[in-house]
Amino acid sequence: MNAPHELRPKNVPPAPPAVDLLTRFRTVREATMRRVAPLSAEDCCAQSTPDASPVKWHLAHTSWFFETFILERFEPDFVPHHPAFRMLFNSYYNGIGERHLRAHRGLITRPSYAQVLAYRAAVDARVEALVCGLHATAVDAPTIANLLALGLQHEQQHQELIMTDVLHLLSMNPLQPAYHGVAQLHASTLAEQLHWRWFEAGIVMIGHDEVDFCFDNEGPRHRQFVERFALASRLVTNGEFRAFVEDGGYDEPAFWLSEGWDWVRANDLRQPLYWRHDAETGWQEFGLHGLQPMDAQAALAHVSFYEADAYARWAGARLPTEAEWESAVAADDGSALSQAFDTCWQWTASSYAPYPGYAPQEGALGEYNGKFMVNQYVLRGGSCGTPAGHARATYRNFFPAMARWQFSGIRLAQSAPRGY
Amino acid sequence: MNAPHELRPKNVPPAPPAVDLLTRFRTVREATMRRVAPLSAEDCCAQSTPDASPVKWHLAHTSWFFETFILERFEPDFVPHHPAFRMLFNSYYNGIGERHLRAHRGLITRPSYAQVLAYRAAVDARVEALVCGLHATAVDAPTIANLLALGLQHEQQHQELIMTDVLHLLSMNPLQPAYHGVAQLHASTLAEQLHWRWFEAGIVMIGHDEVDFCFDNEGPRHRQFVERFALASRLVTNGEFRAFVEDGGYDEPAFWLSEGWDWVRANDLRQPLYWRHDAETGWQEFGLHGLQPMDAQAALAHVSFYEADAYARWAGARLPTEAEWESAVAADDGSALSQAFDTCWQWTASSYAPYPGYAPQEGALGEYNGKFMVNQYVLRGGSCGTPAGHARATYRNFFPAMARWQFSGIRLAQSAPRGY
Amino acid sequence: MNAPHELRPKNVPPAPPAVDLLTRFRTVREATMRRVAPLSAEDCCAQSTPDASPVKWHLAHTSWFFETFILERFEPDFVPHHPAFRMLFNSYYNGIGERHLRAHRGLITRPSYAQVLAYRAAVDARVEALVCGLHATAVDAPTIANLLALGLQHEQQHQELIMTDVLHLLSMNPLQPAYHGVAQLHASTLAEQLHWRWFEAGIVMIGHDEVDFCFDNEGPRHRQFVERFALASRLVTNGEFRAFVEDGGYDEPAFWLSEGWDWVRANDLRQPLYWRHDAETGWQEFGLHGLQPMDAQAALAHVSFYEADAYARWAGARLPTEAEWESAVAADDGSALSQAFDTCWQWTASSYAPYPGYAPQEGALGEYNGKFMVNQYVLRGGSCGTPAGHARATYRNFFPAMARWQFSGIRLAQSAPRGY
């Protein structure tokens, strides 16, 4: 399972003033700590699956990123905060050297949580000192500004992973504890009526223009031809998916890709990851507020690509392609397509592949930009776990077809009838 | 591992005369038996990997196909040849009922090889009787003709699998026996000089028009936009790939997709599937003629998608997409692109996915047409194992990224430089 | 899973006359071929589990044994029958050199069955020529006679394995074919009433005195102290074990060793290996005569050590130790203990360990005599598959606790009440 994908800033614009940089730096770094506030040192140390990482590791790794790619390069007389952290908190950059085994991250009881917080504070202070000392006219200023922007985008990716990884950890605890102390009291409103929004065939432009910040897998911006298609105005709800479950959806091979069916059988699956059912309480859903009665109007979350595809087939529809999703969202003024960025990532039918003309960056940062481009499927949009300001229409999230612990849901699509 | 993909004839043309049908039927069925001639009953019974099937199973399954989809439907007073064969020789049609466990096919010592040959003969006789009794004006004639065409295309797919599966079985035998009794005495000619053939950006039409026979995954014919690209005039040779090996290709993670690198490490791979090396004899290659000195000018075969992709990266190129491959081959008059259909299947960069507007057929035959469309990669062209007349430019072969036992090779592509 | 254990003759008696040696050699070698007679070349090639071997392999390996340990050593100008057979048909003698991977024995379609029969015939002829040429006074005569005796005991072990391995292969075939063409028409007589035969506490002698032939794990003969105990007069029947099954025996952890319970759960077991049950036909048992209605009076067979132990606990009894079993059988005049040698091997409570003073032999033959003495349990007696004359009271058969494909059954024991 890939950790978030580090991708490069392409065209380097002039550096913004140091004060703006610092404000943004502090804002993002503090936002991470706010997510961690309800957790104990023990909560932050455990790893519930090799796909996930301990919170402590996220806190250290995001600091390691600034230390390795900015401080080490630009700080005069750089001395590492701790010589072993270079290896312990490297995620997958072979170019940086050895890495600690991913599946053993939960065994790192030392350095302690307190020591990792001290590491964060030290990195923060040194980055701030470096930025304060910069003149906007310094030759390195634009590069540092760009690396800082990249590091903060990277940090925001880990902010989302902190939520999904903590949720998974708590879900493995028989006590089913809540992340938020107070139970969610959402007076669920009725989900809107589902509409189909049609788009005509033609050449569309997709991908980021790379003027502002983007990850390198978002470019180059390029042409694709899409046939006529429709996109659902909102995401699939829990209630709609429950109808699939209760219609025997997990028992009928005709709905499933062959590989998906094998996965269902091998894991004896009957429902989405965090759904619970017993005769007494009926359907419940485990979430950040603990175990709650299932809200039929809420958007479905925590399904795999296989489940998304099977549901779509059962519903007489399909998943959208990346080009369909992006061109539709770009074309929409916000009135036709809701829940694009703030609810659940939306599985697409597109496997994760390089755009035409994509070429990897030099050096460790870009060394592996494209190395995850096989046997993964793209999700578009954003979720309730995505930090504000982080999502955009060109963003390409990706996970293997069986991944379920992310906030992953479904937006349906359909093609024009043949002969149309 | 998927067996060949049964796909439907789309638009049913009028049935050809019975005599033509019979001639083609006999020709194809006999071609299968010619491939089996050098093998013993024991050779035909063993299964060397769950990916492959015993030859006996191929012989029975292709007969089962005609029995199940033609005789059972159109023969008056149909009685099955053997009641248990329905289950034993069903490959993956859940709609037809239970199947025998794929990995246990090598344990079916009974029915014997002789009994399976008798099964073939009986099915042949009954199909021929049915066809001979048809009037071309009979209401079923076109349907039967189409199912026959489908069954024969299906049989041709298994003809190729017989070669690849036998090759794998023999390769597992420490005696390294040959399929052909006589050693290959090919005076290898020099491989032609590699040229790059450039194609301009634009909308291309790809996919089958479905007027003649095609598998349903080849349609509908539709538009795609391709950016400017170049295709290599021939396939990568053994000698070229050996340079990659000897340059440390299997030791350097930078060349590999992350998943490919894990696969190389986990399986301790150093070279293509059938290459052998020792200090005394140097490089050798195991093939249908047994173990032979490696021919540096011959086309490389038996590499996985991972290896193809790694080689391309090392070579400063990439794999072509399906649309690039098909539009280039369609545009070529045969003078610029050699080895398209007769040497090795060519890995593309495209994951196997439905074309826009693709919709599955009704019933068991079409029940699972698309069910393999996840985590597989498309190969285009054809190979030395493909029966004459079976290949075409729209044909979509597909296998998982680690599959190596097919005749799979590499044709390189490249994009126009950015800013071009 | 161990193949039969090759163990050494200890004290070398004078060699018997050549003619007697030859008679015995031919008798045993022909007995092997009689067991193989109902099988096809395909039947003889397949391997249904890594624990079992193909019949063809058994035929070749037993010949390899004579070739390697007698012909190679004593034949002047020895030339191997085929240079590759040395490696192909070596079972586990590291001292002899490389071995072929056990799990891949079913892929050896070449040499063919006919070639293996020719190998047997050639070895037979050469051994016979060597023996005929011997003078009883020759210095090698006693050694050759002993190696011959060892080789024939070894062959008899494989005769039993041929039956158990074929039975397993046929059981994996959905057609459930029979080894014997004719169905068993046994008018089952009532099993005798079970009696308990008591034995007093004291020092007993167990182990072989090594005057006649024995495997080396049977000696040295030595003293053991046994407390008062009782042994059941006959084996547990199918009907008795069915009562355990129907009493929820496979559902109640209290009956099982912890490891046995894990094994039951992991494999979802409900009954002995070859029992079948459905509502329509009730209980059936698969055997060498195919699928037959279960005979409640027949001895239970094909249970693991775990099942034997669980049954004993359910029945308020226990399994006997080796010392108990051997001393009781030795003390019995045949009137109190039936089914000792001709029905099923009987699991003991004893793990397989060296007797006091046991020391391995020099050279390859004895190289690994004791190397299986860990995590295996001893079975005593003999079975319906054991060749006549092969069983004896000191014989130590052994298999891992989960092995079920041998003819393994249960004879109960009990201790005197405490304070007795």
Next chain:
Amino acid sequence: MNAPHELRPKNVPPAPPAVDLLTRFRTVREATMRRVAPLSAEDCCAQSTPDASPVKWHLAHTSWFFETFILERFEPDFVPHHPAFRMLFNSYYNGIGERHLRAHRGLITRPSYAQVLAYRAAVDARVEALVCGLHATAVDAPTIANLLALGLQHEQQHQELIMTDVLHLLSMNPLQPAYHGVAQLHASTLAEQLHWRWFEAGIVMIGHDEVDFCFDNEGPRHRQFVERFALASRLVTNGEFRAFVEDGGYDEPAFWLSEGWDWVRANDLRQPLYWRHDAETGWQEFGLHGLQPMDAQAALAHVSFYEADAYARWAGARLPTEAEWESAVAADDGSALSQAFDTCWQWTASSYAPYPGYAPQEGALGEYNGKFMVNQYVLRGGSCGTPAGHARATYRNFFPAMARWQFSGIRLAQSAPRGY
């Protein structure tokens, strides 16, 4: 892997005065906490292998034992400290109800370490109140005294596991942190010269007489016959085992049991669990004081049964049986056999099996006393991790043949020459 084995007190002596009970209770409970003192909450939460448990779990489980088997039974108006702890901290008593999955113990970040300490304190207070309220003449007094004794022996077993489990956790940390803050400054004295102490053949009594406390697997006391044998006067040293390693001990199959050799190959082992080697520093050993230069004179620790057996074979000796070990230690006045109880547990050649006449106790406590008696090997003596006063000559520790994380070492034995 079994947790320590809960076994029953047999003959119930009169209860000692409450004040003595309380003193012992407090002493043992406090000794546990002293072992935990150097650890953080994070250290106490992690689980480094399914064989080991988190320290927090040990702390809770030992308290659960007193709560479940004493408070729940004898406290008037018993209310559980926390309803979920009954399931969370049950180890393997099926009779008590559901258990939490062993491999997931490291995910129990809640209850927190502080809550578990509160649980311990509450149980301590309630047990003390119960005991203080007892009159020695009360009918329950002897039963409670016995259960208390059992619970404290159980707690002492977990005290040793706390050390071995923490050592394993720290060994998995790339920083190789020490449990003890201060490095060990042992001026290693020369290991004594190894002598062989001989014992004559005869009937010996082994097993506990069950007058004082013992676990039930230690009885009944009974007779065994042992042939003449010798025992080494001390344990094998690091230096001696290093000679085996440097003699190619891990490369030569002839030294190993077949299953041990497979284990060595499959895990690519070259040395004992905590030995480290590189060209620069030479041999080092990881221990509770961190990484230290190897002390060649110190006793070897952390080897498996396979390694112990292979070493013994290489050294021309063997492992002792249980009866040999126990009778020799019982017969020794302390002058001939050193390091019996205070250095390392000593692997014996005996598989773990019930003594003659052993019968399980009624109820949950005794429900599974014997359920681990298969595929495990007995270790005798005690170790540096065993609490003072816990070891005795009849004590039977047991682990699977590949277990290495305990303080397990080797004392050699040998038999009299044959014919002696």
